[in-house]
Amino acid sequence: MDKPAARPKRTRIQREKRELIGEAALEVFSQHGFRGSTIDQIADAAGMSKPNLLYYFKNKEEIFATLIHRLMETWLAPLREMDATGDPHTEIRSYIRRKIEMSRDFPRESRLFANEILQGAPRILPLLEGELKELVDEKAAIIATWMRAGRLKKSDPYHFIFAIWATTQHYADFDVQVRAVLGENRGGEGRFEELRGFSRGCFWPEERRLSRRFVTRMR
């Protein structure tokens, strides 16, 4: 009875080096995509020789797979935190805030993910159809409940979630374009703050007040 994917025991050095390689690979993969990156590049960025790198990962595919699977967890975490018992607008707004923070703090991860999806998600399609779909179904149901109760402006919960994903991730994935259009004066770090302010006014300008009234009435 072998455990599923029995994780091999690793020495301290192995853990450290795998971590180092992962960091280097993230840098390289997120900039050039899977096929655009070479093992040599990654090894270089990690400050070691190619054979040495291949001592820790059996091939290029495994490096990428490790990265993207770890990434998926980070990626779903904010949505997982959305709480059915909380206040709808607080929940949504802090979800958006977390997503914006992720685009700001982990743009490489965002681009890596975008790259994978663009290519047709060859490595994580099962994950999307399984774990991701289940999670979104669950949260969409919560949102739908909020909407039915009149605590949130009515719309399609799925497209609502998509719209949040799209707008927030846009600032990481299309960073170059955003900066090019905003120019030097506004292209700086402030753009994420601007986005926060914008998203607050954009997605539910009226139902926020509506909700306040609703909540007040409920007390």
Add this chain to the structure above:
Amino acid sequence: MDKPAARPKRTRIQREKRELIGEAALEVFSQHGFRGSTIDQIADAAGMSKPNLLYYFKNKEEIFATLIHRLMETWLAPLREMDATGDPHTEIRSYIRRKIEMSRDFPRESRLFANEILQGAPRILPLLEGELKELVDEKAAIIATWMRAGRLKKSDPYHFIFAIWATTQHYADFDVQVRAVLGENRGGEGRFEELRGFSRGCFWPEERRLSRRFVTRMR
């Protein structure tokens, strides 16, 4: 006095074959990115041999450059049409409609573009900082005028445009993810119609009514 980029005269066959190759290259490039695609793949898809393809385009780079420059025109066209003298909400809404249609009808172009931007736009950065920026600056100014006049809900015109780009293109670029999450029942062609309905309700639910009143008052 040589003309800038004096276009070489082309025979009928040359025009047809270049067109054929462009179509094949779009298919391949949009799926695998620049480095992920091989000349052989493209030649195969175009139904010709590699040397034959290289008789029409001097190298891989030139195929890609031709594609992406042609694409840029198509891409900017909808925004160009936005008319300062028109009704703000009509203008915005028909802009969004056109963008959604482009995501639906030209997903490969959208993905090609996304790919280029993701890699840092090495081939079109000057275009972004020049032509694109100028166009957006111009239209953002128009939108700002509308907002100041109270004919459109106040927000940041640039982020407003980004939000439209993000949400509409999301359905082409992240197609696999959208379909995976929506599942079989809703993943069909109807999703673009759903998006249209959603975007109508999402971006400016209240200021539409506000505008109606405003317009009425103006007559």
Add this chain to the structure above:
DNA sequence: GCAATTTTTGACCGTTTGGACAAACGTTAA
């Protein structure tokens, strides 16, 4: 029909790339 021109192809080349391997190096513990 024939010569000039355009189009197509098979064979080829140099380079890059993913990956294998054995030998060398370092560390630790008896």
Add this chain to the structure above:
DNA sequence: TTAACGTTTGTCCAAACGGTCAAAAATTGC
């Protein structure tokens, strides 16, 4: 000291790739 084990590297290989070239095939203009 030495045997065992973990780590690192130089060298090598086969396949894939971008691109060339000369010659064959097809087309066009007269």
